Amino acid sequence: MKRINVKKGEILQKKGELDSKVYHVVSGLLRSYTLDEKGREHIFMFAPENWTIGDNLPKDVPCELYIDALEDSDVRVLQKDIKREAKNIGAFLKRLSVLQKRIIMLMSASALDRFEHFEKTYPDIIQRVPQKMIASYLGIAPETLSKIKRERYE
Secondary structure, eight states, X not given: OEEEEEOTTOEXXXXXXXXXXXXXXXXXXXXXXXXXXXXXXXXXXXXXXXXXXXXXXXXXXXOOOEEEESSOEEEEEEOOOXXXXXXXXXXXXXHHHHHHHHHHHXXXXXXXXXXXXXXXXXXXXXXXXXXXXXXXXXXXXXXXXXXXXXXXXX
């Protein structure tokens, strides 16, 4: 395991790369995302302090996600290791549960419900992430997010 310092805006992984890694955030903030055919970003997840982020495909399959730093970050770089994951089955199952919940919410929850779930999932990053990125993560327009926040915080 090596530890690296990453500058804000630095890309750790590009879509299509092989042998992608897993990144554990010691300090700072990372995100994973994809780009659609029109070049629009669709954020898959954020990784603040003590979170782990990576593309979940085998290391010999081209990855599907970009990973970059939203802040200067201190990151541990790990090789993908199924044996290590098996030892941490509780954490692995929790990640699967969170992802399942997110997919169901994207399919059926209101924009307000999605935002409330975001607040619970990422309570420490709302002020650290641009509104357009939060909207991308929620699958809503930035204007919709502005309306939700205005109604909620007034």
